[in-house]
Amino acid sequence: MSIVTVQLGQCGNQIGFEVFDALFIDSHCPQRLSSKRENEAYQASCKERFFSEEENGVPIARAVLVDMEPKVINQTLSKAAQSGRWKYGQHSSFCQKQGSGNNWAYGYSVHGPRHEESIRNLIQKEVEKCDSLSGFFIIMSMAGGTGSGLGAFVTQNLQDQYSNSLKMNQIIWPYGTGEVIVQNYNSILTLSHLYRSSDALLVHENDAVHKICAKLMNIKQISFSDINQVLAHQLGSVFQPTYSAEGSFHYRRNPLGDLMENLVPHPEFKMLGVRNIPQMSENSLAYSTFTWAGLLKHLRQMLISNAKMEEGIDWQIRPPLPGLPSLSKMSLNKELHFNTSIANLLILRGKDVHSADLGKQKLRAYVHQYTKFGIEEEDFLDSFALLEQVVASYCTL
């Protein structure tokens, strides 16, 4: 079964590219750690999920790229084409010229309705190419204007159009300081709308990924491309084919369905997080050994202590756990879990975001920029209320 990816805004498109790249490279990894037949089955499964076939053998990503200004999409398309390994469909992108100005209201109330039909057609075309559709994977950020506002609109649209398909939204939680000043407003509005229309929200924080890059991967001058690659690695491990009950050579056919079934038992609790082990740079490959048991144990510790990485866990100090780097499918271990730690994240960050927001709201700061495009104060209050509800539900767990 296939997954159609929708990439929205600068963040969504930049990450989407890295995800497809990671998936492709991984499924065509030259390391022969298992039998040939095994590899082929894996490749086929992975490919069917994310790529469709093209005449000259270059697979095309099952993706729709959307942005309100052309620079990033052009870059993404050409990077993919240049790599020669895979590429995006020629007509699967939609862009405009003027951008969204970091304004959620502009993305949601202006761009949304204006371009609803074009975007819907693009997605339709992509869906028709699939033999069977598992669902949608929507990548967006919460801080900006297009990803957040238009993303919320598109998700709602998908809810109406494809009510039987599952939707997982990958949202990027911005840095605590210094990305966009109105990111708190945009985030609150996005979260509240997505909670109503999405099936699962997979959250990644820029701060956390940044720390992973710094501590574990030892990158000195971290760029967004580094951050996106780590993200792609994590996302890839979420979506790679896993064995089904029939045993080897048979991969689970419904990735999104399986995930949701196990992780989102109740529609009130939709937020998911990823813990990934191991996360090391390729340079450490030569110096590392690991055992399955060791990895699992470490992962459990990470979960319990709500840590995003192996190092720096509060209540236990351990030497860095060596591990094989990203690209070998056998050694990947990931656990997609939902427990109170995500709830804590929502509560803690939500509190920061919330108090920052309430402060601003009280003085109505920046609100005039939103009311210009039809988002009134009641909308803000509605969003606050909904999120408080969610926080309260998690607290009672």
Add this chain to the structure above:
Amino acid sequence: MWIPGASLLTKFLLPSPLLVMANPFTEYYIVETQPGSNSLLIRVVGDGGSISKGKICSLKARAVLIDMEEGVVNEILQGPLRDVFDSKQLITDISGSGNNWAVGHKVFGSRYQEEILEKLRKSAEHCDCLQCFFVIHSMGGGTGSGLGTYLLKVLEDEFPEVYRFVTSVYPSGEDDVITSPYNSILAMKELNEHADCVLPIDNQSLFDIISKIDLVVNSGKLGTTIKPKSLVTSSAGTFKKWQEKPFDAMNNIVANLLLSLTSSARFEGSLNMDLNEISMNLVPFPQLHYLVSSLTPLYTLADVNVPPRRLDQMFSDAFSKDHQLIRADPKHSLYLACALMVRGNVQISDLRRNIERLKPSLQFVSWNQEGWKTSLCSVPPVGHSHSLLALANNTCVKPTFVELRERFLRLYKKKAHLHHYLQIEGMEESCFTEAESSLSALIREYNQLDATKSMPVEDLPRLSVAV
């Protein structure tokens, strides 16, 4: 053949000495443009040709030049950039405005309204997507101040959804135009009401920057040869003797400001920032839209033995008074918001590290403690490996306005020179009193914010919901 423009800016260039700025701005821009790049400020005519130094006849500035006397515009049309400016996009008169805001605003405003509108519409038609207007003028004179602000109203009516950015040169204390306080205050009212975002500049700061550079250049220290192209004051390529033409050097600085402002919209980067995002993030309340700008670095040393200025130094410089384009003291006042627009090979970790480092020494308003907006553009300016433009919405602009009001009141109390204004049809004393009260209201807003400076951050209660 049009190179498709992502978004477009139309510049309105208003009178001397600022009109001369068209030259450095466009010069630099042409140097920065590569074939096939985003045609934000310039459009290609004819068959494109090669956009190299010699053949700039195929580029036309998206600009309208307006002056009520012909001297400066003629100079441009005879200069090296004459082909860049379409003669159809000029509006000139002969007599000038006599440093009288009323003449510029009321007389020439109504006389040329139709013509201006027509040229505007023509320019707008050439754009795929019109995003904003840049209005560049001075506050102390007659045409720039009067006709310039009249234009703002016209733009607001005709193109209500297009942002209006204004770069205003404020008169310094030693200004030689006696009526500049009148002109400035009358213009301020218009700026308050019709501009989306204003970048105030004063000549004294620009002059100080030039002097500082001069000191370094002429100090004769070993190893301090400066790369000529890298000077923020030089025209592309040459290091002119600035003593002969100081305004050229000063205008170059402002040109660099505008280039940096638009760089993220023109070139690619890992964190883009469009012009509409400036207003969105830096203007929390519609009236408080005055931003203090500072540019670094001012020059790059040519000697390869000298290590390039450390990145962190660049960030520190951006918050030093020496690099500001207006005299103000942001560090001791209250920040409402701050934007850092970085160009060149700088990554997100460098940015975050410096923000963390500088944050403790800056005071942000209580409800916007994390009020930073950042952007990363991969293409550095000519002659540098990286550069930074900082835009701050800070209460430190208040003293400038207060001083302006003082000078205005000194003249107004004596009714000095008032008759020149009142004899113009449409002008009454109420114009003056309204303008003064508009400015006073603005000052009061800033005062209110300043009063919250030392107050502790309130812990606001969360909304309580029924579970």
